[in-house]
Amino acid sequence: MSQVVYITLEEPIPNRIDGIPKTQSDWIHPNLIESVDPVKGRQLRASEHIPKGTCVLIDHPYAIIPVVDDPATNDDLICSNSACNRRSLSQSGRLSCSNSCIADVSWCSSTCRDADKARHDFECTWLKRYADPIRKKWGEYDFGMLWVIVRLLASRQTKPRPQNENVLPTSQPLKHGWAGIESLCGSVDTWPHEQVRSWTTLVKKYLQNGPVLPHGLSADQVLHLICQEEANSFGLYPRETGIYPPPQPLVGRGEQFAAAVYPTAAMANHSCVPNMTHKPDEDGRMIFTASRDILPGQECCISYFDLTKHTDLTSRREHLRKSFKFTCQCDRCVSEEPAEETNDWTPMPMMDI
Numbered sequence: 001m002s003q004v005v006y007i008t009l010e011e012p013i014p015n016r017i018d019g020i021p022k023t024q025s026d027w028i029h030p031n032l033i034e035s036v037d038p039v040k041g042r043q044l045r046a047s048e049h050i051p052k053g054t055c056v057l058i059d060h061p062y063a064i065i066p067v068v069d070d071p072a073t074n075d076d077l078i079c080s081n082s083a084c085n086r087r088s089l090s091q092s093g094r095l096s097c098s099n100s101c102i103a104d105v106s107w108c109s110s111t112c113r114d115a116d117k118a119r120h121d122f123e124c125t126w127l128k129r130y131a132d133p134i135r136k137k138w139g140e141y142d143f144g145m146l147w148v149i150v151r152l153l154a155s156r157q158t159k160p161r162p163q164n165e166n167v168l169p170t171s172q173p174l175k176h177g178w179a180g181i182e183s184l185c186g187s188v189d190t191w192p193h194e195q196v197r198s199w200t201t202l203v204k205k206y207l208q209n210g211p212v213l214p215h216g217l218s219a220d221q222v223l224h225l226i227c228q229e230e231a232n233s234f235g236l237y238p239r240e241t242g243i244y245p246p247p248q249p250l251v252g253r254g255e256q257f258a259a260a261v262y263p264t265a266a267m268a269n270h271s272c273v274p275n276m277t278h279k280p281d282e283d284g285r286m287i288f289t290a291s292r293d294i295l296p297g298q299e300c301c302i303s304y305f306d307l308t309k310h311t312d313l314t315s316r317r318e319h320l321r322k323s324f325k326f327t328c329q330c331d332r333c334v335s336e337e338p339a340e341e342t343n344d345w346t347p348m349p350m351m352d353i
């Protein structure tokens, strides 16, 4: 029985994307629009009916890193070529950096390694010099965060900027590429002072503009980018996040294998009764799928956490406050609030959706 559920969840996403070529890198449903909520900020909303089962969004990562234990022996690395991102590179079948920067960097083929040369050259010296000391002194989480920032900067330096960077190839006025990254929420004012102080130190020590990292931005601009990245990055898991009600028997989303920043997917707010599920496809693109019929005017939300793990109001809100630094104001939480509960929400950013 559980095997049947598992197979259903593992069905490759592209099979369900009717009419959208698999090669297309980004796509937005024509009925999906951006608007602004006074409490939550930017949001995705349906302008017209979006039927259950419809693909709502496909977004290519602007930066992505593998997140695995013991990368030298782990078979779950992703290809470093940002146009590939193929997962599950076995030790025997993958190519490592000829400069031996870090074991986390590998490619699935020489074609991918060659195609990724300019982008990897940007990060290689930095990784070789700083990865070990950062991991030892600051730990894996801060290393991963700094590496995502370096990869954002690498993409900014090396990705060709399309003429229509500000809009996806639909009629939607949604920002895309680096313009999308610049418009992400999060700033020094939305994070606790202590946190910002710690990131300021990291920027001074490891992310200054210079020969090792020639990005051309000021320290304040890089600090701002960290505040945005921490509020908007996604964890990548093998199975869907946000199935509601949770499947019986309970099936979680599996182990995280990567972290990434998606310029458009980051606009989705959280709900504890989401109407979209999200899951990366085999190329690291984030796919949103309508899990119910979405009516005109309704907000389109994902769940930032595995709904099988936190079920009652207190547990859900505590988890979101602790891990994502905001108090959930979704319809379900608001409707379940006891009458006397004060409305003390603070719009704070989060990490690892």
Ligand SMILES: C[S@@+](CC[C@H](N)C(=O)[O-])C[C@H]1O[C@@H](n2cnc3c(N)ncnc32)[C@H](O)[C@@H]1O
Binding pocket: 039, 040, 041, 042, 043, 184, 185, 231, 232, 266, 267, 268, 269, 270, 271, 324, 325, 326, 327, 328, 329, 330, 347, 348, 349, 350
């Ligand atoms: C990934 S961003 C989502 C897009 C964001 N609203 C914007 O303006 O770009 C996450 C931030 O949105 C806000 N947010 C998302 N879901 C929320 C919710 N259920 N309740 C309150 N705030 C929420 C929080 O400030 C959170 O840090």
